[in-house]
Amino acid sequence: MIQTRDPEPIGRVVATELKPATPHQFHFWTANETTIGIGAIVRVEEPGPGKREGGRVVYGVVTDGFAYSDLATPLHDVVSAEGDPARAAESPSVRQEIRLWTAAVLRQQPEEPLQPVPLGAVYVASDADVAQALRMDAYVSGAQPSGIPVGLYTAAGLEAPVYLDADFLLGPEAAHLNISGVSGLATKTSAVEFLLASIFEHFPAHKGRVAALCFNVKGPDLCFLDRPGTLDDADRRRYERLGIVPQPFQRVRYYAPFKADGVNLNTLRTHPDLVGDVEPLVWGLSEVLDFAEVLLNRDDIDAKADAFIDFLSDRVLNKEFDDGFGGGHRVQTFADLDGLFRAIFDGLELSGRSDMWRTHHIATIRKVRNRLSNISTRCKGLVTDDGPSSDLPWGGFEDRTVYVVDVANVDPLGQDLVFARVVSKLREHLERRDLGVEAVVVFVDELNKYAPGDGPETYVRKMLLDISERGRYLGLVLFAAEQFRSQVHRRVVGNAGTTLFGRMDADELATPGYHVLSPAVKIKLATLPIGELMVRHPHFTQPIFVRFPRPAVLRGRDGVERFPPAADLSFEDAVVRQLARLDRRIRPNQVKDLIAERRPDDVRRALAAVRRTRPDDALAYFRRMLGARVAPATAPAREAVPPLNPISEEPY
Amino acid sequence: MPSSWVDAILAAGAVPASYVPDASAGRTDLEGFTGADGVEDDELRTYCVADARPLAPGAVAFLDGIEQWRVVGYGGVTPIVRGYVAAAVRRRGPDRRLRTAGEVSRELAITRLDALAEPLRRALAESGVAVVELAEEDAGQPTRAIQAARRELERARLAEERGLAERCLAELGPDEWLVVDGVLSDSAALSAHRRAIGVIKSHGAQYFEGAELERALTLPAGHRTSVFQPRSRGARRAIYSWYLRLWPWEGNDLLYGLLRVEAHADAATVARASALSAWLMRERSPLSTPDARWDRLLYPIHDVETYLRSRAPRDVLSHPASRLPRTGS
Amino acid sequence: MKLAHLADLHLGFRQYDRQTPRGGNQREADVAEAFRRTVDDLLVQRPDLIVVAGDVFHSVRPTNPAILFLFQQLHRLRAGLTDAPIVVIAGNHDTPRSAETGTILKLYEALGVHVVADQARRISFPQLDCAVLAVPHQALMQAERPALRPERGAAHNILVLHGVLEDIIDPEWSVSDYGSARLTRADLAAAQWDYVALGGYHVLHDVAANAWYAGSLEYVNPRAWVQVREEASRNVPGKGYLLVDVPGAHTTFRPVAGARKHLDLPPIHGAGLTARQLDEQIAQRVAGSKPAIDDQVVRLIVYDVAAATARDLDHPAIRQYKARALNFHLDVRRPEPQRVVGVGAPGRRQTLPDTLREFLGRRPLDADLDRDEFVRLGVEYLDRVGGEGAEASA
Incomplete structure (x- = not known):
């Protein structure tokens, strides 16, 4: 044209x-x-x-x-108005x-x-x-265009689409996106939601399949990505101008751990119409132990504790293990592990020998025990004694699908664990090229918390640094958001190829990182309306302001109003719901009869087995996993056995 | 006690002043006393204009001109002066902003042609530049020649101003006034127009003496004198005039903030002398700083001058570093 | 309450072609003898409850002497310990494959023994304030297993079952050797029981502090040598049964001496030795055996003996050893085949996989690569290529 x-x-x-x-x-x-x-x-x-x-x-x-x-000089204005501001306006000339x-x-x-x-x-x-x-001519047109619309440049009555280069947003040339902005305006979340939709629609075919994994770390923000939100005409016009169909995400998979009761999901997406597609996220001891370092170095770096955890993973877990005090252990569950710890402490105390057990100091052992027992009590709904009954579909990630891991109400320790394990698994599978997609966008909010610039070295931060520095070769792309960019680790923000800014806090803008911006740009940033962003991208030599349409998904706040979370179900009802989700034929009373007077642990375990196996007849399988009940019968009264005649011949 | 005598005279009733006259810089060309006839009053009086309702014309056109020159060459000892004159009218409408309504400019060469060698004469002729001839008696001495060239240039400027002013008058709307920097009486059309006024900042001519002179020159701020009619000199037309003090002179000098206003010689002028004065009082704002003559220079006139200077050819001025607009604060 | 936990009697088990003076199989008599000695000890220890955790007989149709013998011994117990209930469950060996075959175990109900042969039963013993959940092999093999959980009502809860816990199977024993039901720890929920009496694993083994395999009373498995080695490695004091104090599950192992020993003589490495030299070493091993090999079950492994050398051994001498021992197994093993790479290379020649392994083992690697895994993969790929090559040329 x-x-x-x-x-x-x-x-x-x-x-x-x-x-x-x-x-x-x-x-x-x-x-x-x-x-x-x-x-x-x-x-x-x-x-x-x-x-x-x-x-x-x-x-x-x-x-x-x-x-x-x-x-x-200003004084001359005073003089000419004779000191009366009202008269200044009366001057015959301007x-x-x-x-x-x-x-x-x-x-x-x-x-x-x-x-x-x-x-x-x-x-x-x-x-x-x-x-x-903006040098977009290099990648928006051509044989293999790789433009990803990020919004509309809007000025002087003109609206022009602005594209990011997929090679620089999602690798391999550069990757990662960082977005800063004050909290409360929902700009960051909205921007990421919009951009994901844009990526899903415009990710170039020659680059393969792409999925997104979002950690929902607060409130209901990401709980309704599959539900349409309200858009006005201006939004629709912008979508059209950007070549994006304004619709909610077509494929969203939700994962949330259970609450402490082990049957009610710990998420705000519990409305009866929606809770059906929330998959539980449940891990076992060995999954936890593999990432137990996460639990340790929140407060300190402790190589000794790391070594002890490695020892537990390598030598103790699922193996015959002699505690050295005459006890044998086979640790498969948290309870088993605690048994081992008790045996060690008792053994050391009784023997009065020393504070060392197999080169590990008792203080280290106590510390590891505390952290592990912490996670099993504070994240009861996430970790079970029964192995991973429900996990993300490693190896089966689907193209253009959003995976939401809702850890908003999980203990911070548990959040770290989920985060560390999920990201590590993603990395592992991407390295082996068997995740199911070629690229994954991982969205993490609250980077101020997870990758602060100062404070102790944590496992999560190390991992974020690792993704930031090496993820682009793997297709592991970090979309990170935070309130205060200046307080995020330099290498995390520094490795983000693309940076978005929403409305910024004035104090934040006063920090040295923003010195390159003119005062006017800072003022604009400090007053930026919702739906506008400043974009920095490798192809753009200067930051550009763009306007993006509201995401076509139901906002968290509205979602909670339209689909209010259901009250927690009773244990029985929750079990019924879980089973009914797997098999619609199941009637509540059948389940309730089955589980009456059973131990909740046994019920949870049976439920987990059903989830894991996905049998055709869920109820029958559930019944089998619970096992038939054996009613007691009193032994019949017996006559004493009279001495018999000896058998005529010894058999041997 | 070297300065105590100053305190003493102040104490004795002298009005304090602080003025280093231009004369000290070298030029003294005060014209002599010419005299005037009272129009409004027989003897010159002062009127406070504070209570008068200012005239508020719907639009005002302001006219000013500039001249610039430099010696660009010599033919023998005869200087060849490059001169530039320009005049502009900037019109101020209800939005209080000034916009150029008309402008003229002219470049000329001033020299004595027959004192120049033939090739020089030919070059001038072929260039098409307008040449103004100096009088023979002025051309012989370079110093005199330059002074004469300046006079020619001023004459050229005044001619351009007059021409522009007369064209402007023809287009002046019914509620529109023309304010000219300088005297009206040079032009018959200006002198005769009822909505043209001249604003004179330099007071070379004196019309009074004795008590009337003192009344005129110690006019308090916000006051005007009675309207008078200067006695005509030479070809000047009949005109009415009065003094107006814009800013208190006390502490400066007698001419500080002192304007002489010229207007059409008729009874209506007398009737609205106070209203006109009140209007000009309002024109004190905005100040026309940083011009040194801001006490008398109306801002719109200053604006016209700024406009003309920014349009003038850069290479005529000896100081090319005239920065416009000034960024002092 | 004192509980006796026996398992895996395997009465009627026969092995080796050696007869008793009366013409029966000697090993069958040995197995019976072990049980007799156990009953002797039980009559002294006087437990309050006796449980037998399956595989009472070695087969569904045991020998007649075995049937008679069990009757005799159970009668001794019933008559001697009149108040002690006896609970017997069927294991995989004495459970018929089809229901119409029936089970001989029911015979012993006549003696007042609680026989649980097909469905699980929970038997309450009010006088002991105790309930025993008896779960025979059959109950674990059906689609819907019983829930192995205690019920409210009894002060003490005992679980008796026959099956193999997945995680304690010796990797050298494939599961198919077993035919036993497989169990997980979660199935057992040992913590919920006062005691779990397990049968089906022939070496004494604790699964939890209160859950044990008592082990068999004799070596009644063709792979006795694996058991011998496991007992040695875990310091298990041999065969016997368990006495358990309930509550608290304090266990005491009651060893039962066997009629004879299983002697695994120190192996001989035959590489480079002549038949004569081997004969000498074999003779030395036999002479050095303690106790002497006479009437014992003996094994001697000789590695790296070529077929020709083996033919030249002193077979009369060997026949003599066989005559002395109850069983003498001279296990002569051929050298393992090695593919030779390179001609004329001095010293031991390396196979291609060895060469690759050695190279990959010292090649510089990125720090975060797992070298072991790297080497393993490399060798595996080489194998695959080699296999393809062999097929192609065949």
Whole structure:
């Protein structure tokens, strides 16, 4: 499409000795009334030898604006108004004023030789200009386009789509996305939801399959991604302009651990109409022990404890193990493990020998025991004694599917554990190329908590650093959000190829990381409305402001109103619900009769087995797993056995 | 006690002043006393204009001109001066902003052609530049020639201003006034127009003496004198005039903030002298700083001058570093 | 309450072609003798309850002497310990494959023994304030197993069952050797019981502090040598039964001396030895055996003996050893085949996998790669290629 270009310039580049034009920055003035503002993209044309055509074309983005008059000093205004502000407005003449703008260069054509911006006429950028200015021409068109729409550049009455380069957003050239912004506006979550939808629709076919894994760490934010939200006409228009169908995610899988009762799901998506597709997330001792380091170094780095945990994993778990005090152990459950710990402590105390047990100090052992028993009590619904009865579909990840792991109400320790294990498993499978998809976007909010710049070294932070630095080769892509970017670990934010900023806290903007931004851009950031973002992307030499439509999914807050979470079910009812989910034929009373007077642990275990096995006849399998009850019968009274005649012949 | 005599005279009733006259910089060309006839009053009086209702015209056009020159060459000892004159009218409407309504400019060469060598003469002729000839008696001495060139240039400027002013008057709307920087009486059309006023900042001519002179020159701020009619000199037209003090002179000098206003010579002018004065009092704001003459320079006139200077060819000025707009604070 | 826990009597088990003076199988008589000695000890220890955790007979149709013998011994117990109930469950060996075959075990109900042969039963003994959940092999093999859980009502709860816990199977014993029901720890829920009496694993073994395999009373498995080795490695004091104090599950092992020993003589490495030299070493091993090999079950492994060398051994001498022992098994093993790589290389020649293994073992690797796994994969790939090559050339 050929754009008819408005031939009227809106400004002129000016340069003085004090404010010269450079290859990276220039100044221009406009009429007092103008459509451009901070963030607007402009085109400068060098006056050629002819009238218009000819020289160099420079694209810039407005980063600052100035207005001033010919007033020599403020005192003179006071003098002329005789000290009365009301009279200042009565002056018969208005002073000469200027609107002077500073713009940062986005691109020069030709690129070489790089020269100061010519003192030419300034025009509002068109669609095509925006594409040129942001170097999007290199990847939006061509044989294998890899543009991912991130929003609309909106200024001077123009709306132009802005694309990110998939190779730089999702690897392998660069990867990861970081988004900062004050909390409470839902901008971060909305932006990520929108961008995921955009990725799912525009991820180039030649790059294969892609999925997203979102950790829901607070409230109901990500609990309704499969439900349509309300959009207005402006949103729909923007979707159309960006080439995205405004619809909720087609494939979403929810995972949540149980509550402490082991049968009610620990999520806000418990409305009867929705809870059916929430899969439980339940792990066993060995899953926990593999990532037990997570539990340790929240407070300190402790190589000894690590060594002891390794010892437990390698030598004790699921093996015959002699405690050295005459006791044999086979540790399969948390209870078994505690038995071993007790035996060790008792043994050491009785023998009075020393504080060491197999080169491990008793203090280390106590510490490990405390942390492990912590996790088994504080995250009762996540860890069981019965092995992993329900886990993410490792190896079976599906294309264009969002996996939501809801750990919003899980103890922080448990959140860390879930996080560490899920990410490690993703990594493991991506390394082996058997996850089911070629790329996974992992969305983590609250990076201030998980990867702070200072504070103790934690396993989770180490892992985030590892993804940040090496994930792009694997297709493991981190989309991370936080309130205060300055307080996130440098290498995590530094490795994010693409950075989004929502409305920012003024104090945050005052930190050194934002010095490159002009005061005007900072002001704009500090007052950015919902739905607008500032984008930094490797192809863009300057940050660009874009507007994105509301995500087409039900917002968490609205979702909770429309689908209020159900009250916790009684144990029996929860079991009924879980079974009915697997097999619609099951009647509540059948289940209740079956489980009456059974131990909850046994019921949970049987339920877990059903979940694991997915039999055709869930009830029959459940009954089998519970086992038939054997009623007691009193032994019949017996006559004493009279002495018999000896058998005539010894048999042997 | 070197300065005690100053305190003493102040104590004795002298009005304090602080003024280093331009004269000290070298030029003294005070014109002599010419005299005036009372129109409003027989003897010059002062009127406070504070209570007068200011005239509030719907639109006002302001006219000013500039001249710039430099010696660009010599033919023998005869200087060749490049001169530039320009004038503009900037119109102020209800939005209080000034916009250019008309402008003229002219570049000229000033020299004595027959004192130049033939190739020089030919070059000038072929360039098409307008050449103004110096009088023969002025051309012989370079110093005199330059002074004469300046006079020619001023004459050219005044001619441009006059021409522009007259064109402007023709287009002036019914509720529209023209304010000219300088005297009206040079132009018949200006002198005769009822909504044209001249604002004079330099007081080379003196019309009073004795008690009337003192009344005129010690006029308090916000006061005007009676309307008078200067006695005509030479070709000047009949005009009414009065003094108006914009800013208190005490502490500065007698001419500080002092304007002389010229307007059409008729009874209506007398009737609205206070209203006109009150209007001009309002024009004190905004200040036309950083111009040194801000006490007398109306901002719109300053604006016209700024406009003209920014449009003038850069290479005429000896100081190319005129920065516009100033970014002092 | 004192409980006696016996298991895996395997009465009627026969092995080796050696007869008793009366013409019966000697090993069958040995197995019976072990049980007789056990009953002798039980009559002294006087437990309050006796449980037999399956495989009373070695087969569904035991020999007549075995049937008679059990009758005799159970009668001794019933007459001697009049108040002690006896609970016997059927194991995989004495459970018929089809119901119409019936079970001889029911015969012993006539003696007042509680025989549980097909469905699980929970038997309450009010005088002991005790309930025994007896779960025979058959009950564990049906689609819907009984729930192995105690019920409220009795002060003490005992579980008796016959089956193999998945995680204690010796890897050298494949499950098919067993035919026993397989169990998990979660199935047992040992913590909920006062005591779990297990049968089906022939070496004394604790599953939890209160859950034990008592082991068999004799070596009644063709692979007796594996048991011998396991007993040695875990310091198990041999064969016997358990006395258990309930509550508390304090166990005492009551060893039962066998009629004879199983002697695994120190193996001989025959590489490079002549037949004569081997004969000498065999003679030395036999001479050095303590106790002497006479009437014992003896094994001697000789590694790396070529077929020709084996033919030249002193067979008369060997026949003599066989005559002395109840059984003398000279286990002569051929050298393991080695593929030779490279011609004329000095010293021991390496196979291709060895060469690869050695190379991969010292090649520099990224720190985070698991070298063992790396080497294993490499060798596996080589194997695969080798296999394909062999097939292609065949």
